[in-house]
Amino acid sequence: MRSSDIILGILLEKPATGYEIKEKFTTSLSNFYNASFGSIYPILHKLTKEEKVVFETITQSGKPNKKVYSITQKGKIAFQQYLRQPVEDKKTKWDFMAHLFYSKYLTIEERLELIDSEIATQKSEVQILTALREKLAVQKIDRYQFFCLDLGIKQKQLVVTELQGLKDNIIAEKQ
């Protein structure tokens, strides 16, 4: 899986601008993929050259012009090929966990601050995803996408619960 595969998937659903694609990465897809503008725009150029997408320039007043990209037949075939490829291993870089794993080298205060801050982060992400869920539930979003969103929320809630338990234990012991 490369970013280009995921971008083709996004465009298969609906034409979009680079900016809108980035938004997807930070919301509905955030649970399993992410990409920055610095990779999105060059990929869009590359996909255009490969004739997997085409774009239409929309002139806007007050805002910068935008390019709305659509997937072509060639792009659809490429995406189908991706979907049939063997599933790659999950790759995670979770800095918080690394910190927590070695948190015996921190003071209690630092450790509690670390945990609290992560609880806040996860809670806020749960809120954002839950709001998105409500919004998408109204529209008829397809079931598998809904499942992915839901699983993301549940995973984050699990982390919150577990971290809160850990925190309580640490505080209880402290006294």
Next chain:
Amino acid sequence: MRSSDIILGILLEKPATGYEIKEKFTTSLSNFYNASFGSIYPILHKLTKEEKVVFETITQSGKPNKKVYSITQKGKIAFQQYLRQPVEDKKTKWDFMAHLFYSKYLTIEERLELIDSEIATQKSEVQILTALREKLAVQKIDRYQFFCLDLGIKQKQLVVTELQGLKDNIIAEKQ
């Protein structure tokens, strides 16, 4: 967080060879980080040049010689610095989720096969981590590392449960 930070963390616990470090990445740390031999060995060379680690060559008969790396004072300071740095965002590349997210473009059979295969993968990982948990519980592994391991297991179990639910729904609807 770079691989070099995590490697210093590993060596802070106990001297190890590159091969043993890789093993950690595929077991106890697999929940939050991973690295290949192609990055581990060059990093070990770089850390040696920076005097953050030193190594001792162990001559072995029957097996290739090995280099046992230990962390130095300089390395310890570098790791403490890492630990105090602000926590970076979690980054995930989860190919299975991408496949599932767009699985409406698959046939039911392909979809069920996709889900089944992921259930099997996750279950096998739960087993490996559970076995590791038992093993480490006997030794006195520290509490935060234990928490991280446990959370990893719980997260995987959640995925298994949810996927099994999804699968059952799909099968029920099919008939």
Next chain:
DNA sequence: AGGTTCATGTAACTCGTTACATGATTCA
């Protein structure tokens, strides 16, 4: 006979991030 474990290493490559540039509008 062939796969797995132990064990280290390098080179080519791909991918993606960070940081920058540009610039108008809207909101607080």
Next chain:
DNA sequence: TGAATCATGTAACGAGTTACATGAACCT
């Protein structure tokens, strides 16, 4: 006044992967 939103783009850089090389012992 300054931050956020909308909107696209590039260049330098860094990190890490894949694929290869080497090679003995042990297990099935």
